[in-house]
Amino acid sequence: MKAIRTDMDIPGEALAAVDHGGSLGRARALFPQAPEPFVDLSTGINPHSYPLFDLPATALTRLPEQARADELAAVAAAAYGAPSPANVASAPGTQILLPRVCSLVKPGRALVLGPTYAEHARAARIAGHEVEETPDFDTLSAADLAIVVNPNNPDGRVIARRDLTELASRMEAKGVLLVVDEAFMDVGPHRESVAGDVEQGGLVVLRSFGKFFGLAGVRLGFALADKETVARLAGGFGPWAVSGPALEYGIRALSDADWQRQMRARLEGEADRLDRLFAGHGVEVRGGTPLYRYMEFAEAGSLFRALGERGIVLRHFSDRPHALRAGLPGNDEEWLRLEAALAGWKGTR
Template sequence: MPMAFEAGVSAGGPLQHGGNLAQARALFPEAPQPWIDLSTGINPHSYPYSPLPASAFSRLPEAEAAERLRQLAAEAYGAPTPDHVAAGPGTQILLPIVARLVRRGSLAAILSPTYAEHARAARMAGYAVREVEDVGQLAEADLAVVVNPNNPTGRTIPKAELLELAASMRRKGGLLVVDEAFHDVSVHSGVTDAVDAGGLLVLRSFGKFYGMAGVRLGFAISHPDVTARIKGELGPWSVSGPALHIASEALADGAWRAAMRERLHREAGRLDALLADRGISVAGGTSLFRYIRHPQAQTIFNVLGQKGVFIRRFGDRPEDLRIGLPAEDQWQRLEQALWEVTV
């Protein structure tokens, strides 16, 4: 099922995202330090990896270690074989490569509102981009993108519906991209086991669930013909030695994964209760972040920012907020900051 690449075009500068503490300091210069950064959906409890060997830094990554990582990723994410997996330095790097996979692509449709980098990557690849709210509208496109569960709303599209859409894309030589960056905490079935049929590519992020965004590691899971093209585009040594060491341990640790899912579920409930005490209801999200729709969202953002708690707001959706989970030693400060919110 080979696909051809097309040259991309510029689509403007980088977009604003969570995790920008320089922005927080500029907005709230008098806020108490240190900042509590809840503007991302990253697990505050990082995976407890073993000490890194010196060779992880002094030697080029071994091909055998990279193959072992793909094997572990296939097992952890439910891919048919390691050949169905391509690993890169973060899913962000993979987005423009994936967007260029479809031959003669002209229209990209993205289920929105969602992570804005998908639209930017599609524009870079030369697509006209249409952001839609109805899954049925995605079938009209050459490249269709669904973030599942969605960031920031938490909306989840059933597996059967996604597979039907993938079949439609396959029949016309298109591609459905399902970004499962937050699927590690989802109770719904993913679609990685269906990629061999074609017309489907799944993205998985390592750093969010394992609390190690700085490791910069992500996976594209698809038919082996497609992943071979992605690997060719990335070239050798696409994953660093330290990332290979850390992720190989983490992906093999099923017990930690199961326990962490339960812990995050409990902590999301605790956050919901804190917000409810202040009259702020949760409209969606996952157990790594909560999604809020409130007419006084900007007031909530500003009051928390003045108290040194940075959450995510969205310039084009002024009533929307996203708030991540605090670390264990941050709950009390968050609760105190929330008591300053009057809505």
């Protein structure tokens, strides 16, 4: 009988989370003389959050009711296009889902379509897999665990639904797994979502609540899969996996189709405005989604530093020094600060 694995068996570098955007503490350490408040454009989180509302007292004073958890699964299934509520596992964020999903198959060879968000590879290592990143979609079928971020973070690359479902069929035939992280599909091409295909097996789809709805602190996410896999995941979490406040926000926001439609239009307009602003200062946007824009050019490091010194933080990548990702400013003051900072950078080159 195989010994039970513990965190002591996992290399420290696999457990250590890499740096991500959204850390004001890191921004202050990098740019201690920068004016505050910082304009944090280092994340892909919607700066225009779903409207806050008064929670019922029971959301905080009582354990979450199963009926509300069932209602959340139902509205999530409808919002994301899953076959049924039984195809939805709710969790306190997709971050906590990642290693659990990677553990659905025994340790083997994991391939991550990259370059992409680093947490997928780390989660696969935690689950015991040997992990490689590959730029070649066709090689994924050789894996025991294949991971695709769609639309991709940070460059916005989109893989067609047809290609993903065909890959999932091959993975299912081998008894292995394809994981598709659709964290940004709320603002992506919905026709390419594979959320409606999960019952075929061999496929788990991750959906993030906090990014599109701008409520990252709520900590809510979903795994969509065939009913048996969902039951395995939910059973591992046990009761009350999602907090009372998260249930209330999830149910209301995911049910609000009008807000979602209007917000998508707003974000598309603001992304176009950001593209034009960067282009006016000689920086071409090469990809992204309506929640973040991706740039790749020789002077990326110079722009990152110049804006940071003015209290505006973009996402810079240690393994891709010529790449930057920029989120959307949240209000007129932030737009003006970004415009002024870009003008100052251009004047010093």
